[in-house]
Amino acid sequence: MTRLPRWLLVLAVIAAAFAVLPLVGLASRANWAQLPGQLATPSARTALGLSLRTAAASTALCITLGVPLGFALAALKGVARAVLRAILLAPLVLPPVVSGLGLLYAFGRRGLLGATLDAAGIPVAFTTAAVVLAQAFVAMPFVVVSVEAALAARDGRLEAIAATLGAGRSRILRVITLPGIGVAVAMGAVLAFARSLGEFGATLTFAGSLEGVTRTAALQIYLARESDPQAAVALGLVLVALAILIVAAAARPGRRAIP
């Protein structure tokens, strides 16, 4: 590797410090001796459990719907594809409170589908299902963009050969294409899980906050910092650790995917 100019190294060190310092700040406020006790409280355990369960459900939803959407997007061409991609990926960068309001006006009691859902006896607002919907809304783009990019990188020769051999469309998809983009799907899913775990604004706006039902770990941290900042820090550190583990896991298959 060539030697880097010194000024660049200085900026890089500042950047790294900027990224790491808030994590150090969190750790500096933790009461390490009491940490296990703070994490063992019913509120903390309930919130963490709810977060893990809803994030898992959200990831399943993201894969079930996001993979087909990625395929459909990759099948499009030109401007239509670019425009549709921009719209579908917008939740990644939307302010979460805006996502929450949108969900409210779509699935809420007075929303576009809300009245129909309510009449059918499926109320959404203030339920755990609302948490999963909020998470899936913001996390699905990770799966869609991952699948679309992986498909764009394939030349389609194997699929063409399989077709000449008489394989049906679904069979080609199942036996050739899907295994070919498996790593990309897994990476998208891992990132979707991480994003679901960290969801806060849309959940608070759309689902509310009630222990055991809608109060995920992020919401519990937000509440606990009012009365017990140390407990908030303890739960926050768990989320930091999970985030680092998840991103590390996502980066490893990523290296293999790019030869």
Next chain:
Amino acid sequence: MRLRNPLAAAALAAACSLSVGACAAEDDAPTRVTINVYAAASLSEVFAALAEQYETAHPGVSIRLTFAGSSDLAAQINEGAPADIFASANEAQMGVVAEHVAGMAELFASNTLTIAVPRGNPGGVTDFASLANPGLKVVVCAPEVPCGAATALVEEKLGVILSPVSELTNVTDVLGAVSSGEADAGLVYVTDVARAKEVEGIPFAGSASVATRYPIAVLTGAHAPTAARSFVDFVLGQQGQAALLAAGFATSDGGASDVTALNGTAPDVTAPDASAVG
């Protein structure tokens, strides 16, 4: 080494521009003073109006207002935020910053809870007891924050236990859930109903027995303590009290807040409170 000096100069310039009051005060007269007022979210409309009135009467002074939940503001003050004045929505949060209070905190207003329902009252709420009807979606503040602590007290006094569908961190979120029609009812302050357009207030018997009292204080870190004191007196004075009354607050007798007695033991003040209601 070459880098360090310009950096230090820049830092100094930044520090000066951040604390206008401090740097301006060193200049010769006429001085321009900025007072940083940290005030509870429920005070936003009335304090904005009061600040404007005050600035008109005192041309050399500008009031910079910061509004948020009292607990957030208290935490920021304890972390060194440049506040000259703190106006809290309850006494417990003033107690949290007790070691930063210069002199005494004084009560300047009080507020009571009321039931907020979406316009038209689709849930058919009549009084506090009807909030316990099964099937009714009720949202409240979490017991950890001032409005939630008051809610828990009302429940206790009236002997009605609610099963809320959501416990939110501030009264604005409760108001949002009601005005959007997601919830059938919510417990908010009387003044919140006055400022919200999409909700109706339903008064209930016994609400007055749990009044939340608002203390205000000049802080020890104030850059312009004299000017800050003058604004506090303005809030406590006739004009301030009239504006608060018009906004739906009950005015207070201006007595000293209980929290001043707790000076020194501040960090522990809220702990027993929170556990008692939580």
